[in-house]
Amino acid sequence: QVQLVESGGGLVQAGGSLRLSCVASGRTYNNHVVAWFRQAPGKEREFVTAIRWSGSRTYHADSVKGRFTISRDNAKNTVYLQMNSLKPEDTAVYYCAAGVPVVIARYTSYDYWGQGTQVTVSS
Secondary structure, three states: OEEEEEEOOEEEEOOOOEEEEEEEEEOOOOOOEEEEEEEOOOOOOEEEEEEEOOOOOEEEOHHHOOOEEEEEEHHHOEEEEEEOOOOHHHOEEEEEEEEOOOOOOOHHHOOEEOOOEEEEEEO
């Protein structure tokens, strides 16, 4: 079992920055992928970005490329999401997920989820 706890959400003006954290506890494996998804009211859960616990490869949705950066600190069992140049359309609940996904961008591929953290970007 893996437990995930997100933090760092909040209210920010357009153009601002936030950094989200996802702390993992329990049994984690090097082949696990940790991803960030987001869900706005009335919309489907959307892939944002992902990283593997081992290796350097990352994955990003086109909508956040060049603005969002995912990174990890294995010693702290923590994955970070640095969000810059935020836009009102980035407003959503952001979820951290972990697992061994068949399709990295598909939310149904992940076994473990955090409770989510709200990000609100005002115009």
